[in-house]
Amino acid sequence: MSRLENIFQKKKKPVLNVYFTAGYPSLDSTLTVMEALAKNGVEIIELGMPYSDPLADGPTIQESSNKAINNGMTITKLFSQIEHCRKNSHLQETGIVLMGYMNPILQYGFERFCADAANAGIDGLILPDLPAFEFENSYGAIIKKYGLNFIFLVTPETTEERVRKLDNLSSGFLYAVSASATTGGDTDFDKVNGYLRRLASYQLNNPVMVGFGIKDRQSFEAVTQYSHGAIIGSAYIKILSEAADIDEATTLFISGIRPKL
Template identity: 55%
Template sequence: MMQNRIDQLFAKKQHSVLNVYCTAGFPQLNDTLPVMTALQQYGADIIELGMPFSDPLADGPVIQESSAKALQNGMSLHVLFKQLAGFREKIQLPVILMGYFNPVLTYGVEAFCAKCAEVGVDGIILPDLPMAEFENEYRATFEKYNLHFIFLITPETSEARIRKIDGLSKGFIYAVSSSSTTGKDKDMKDQQAYFERLKELRLKNPVLIGFGIKDKATFEVASAYANGAIIGTAFIKKLENSQDIDIAQTVKTFISDIIQ
């Protein structure tokens, strides 16, 4: 079995890893691949692709609205897998699908995992799938298809639970910078004690910090304590006003402002 692309990435790059979240089927239904292609071209390290869902509990209003728009555009898991067919001919970056368990359960967990493996997805984030349920019922299926399952932790997560997650996780751990939804403005320096605590745990998995990362300054703070960061809401805001012709330019400007 080929080494997972997420592992390949962290084997060669341990610092300032940039994971960018985009909603599949947004701004327009067929923008999924153009956005992904531009992210690869202009310097993202990981693409986190949101699977739109009607009740996205962990997402703030900006990502919720992008999800609602994508659903209105006609996005579904079936459409997404059609869009992703053959995407590996163009895109070499690790790709993670992020969403909620209900659509995956409706699709069929094994069928979903098989389809992910077929098109070339590397990892899955399902924030509402309980850890015990994953471990007891679904872990073997995800591992069978070489899909890394990525858990979220928050400042309230106990050390015992973090270590349990570290043992169950593959790829990286998603460290939420606060317990609120995505997209809230936060002073990253307020989270310093939490970031220090994570760093001192010396976890076996890499750690990426998300929620509140929006520009070069917040990306650099996160990267000082972890292996890198995840940017979602700020990127979705930029895409909101993009038309097909300038998606590439929007992505180029956004990423160059963060990593230059």
């Protein structure tokens, strides 16, 4: 059983996944932020690999990505930073997922990337621009070879047939995008909950995590009525951008989303 699967099996409350951009707000912030999140009970950390042309990210995450690139963050440096993360007592059981785009990974070398990710203690990958066809025929076998989970995204417009296909290809969890938009926008949660109820009725193989537009306790509790948990990104990036003390700011932010477990 993978670490991600174990998290969902053991969960007592809806799972909280928090995204942040590696190398932001400063180049050496990555492990500091990860430890702060894990100390405050965040079960899954989604590490964004900065990229200059992200297709799913709204302005807040794009800005953090640009800053991280200017700080000197690269895939090589990221692996170097997190290589010993599992030795940190707070991070031993935390799920760690890399979210990014294919272009820099292909430049790095796809199999080399998967091998180095696994060696660094990464649990899974989210690559929004890797098509299901390419996953099935080229890349999925490499991902599985190194014991990594792979998470596909679905939207409110995704047909039931397509949802089931992507669910069958995914492992760890299925990422339910709350709306067909970029990250950080406003969300109509009445509409979202109809969509999530529909997904729940399919009795999918994987837990469903909801992302895009989740920013506070109200939105977190709204979407987790009909899902296994939620993903917060842009709202936390904004907190990091203003934080004088990352640990203190993270504690305050997470306590406002969900009481510490």
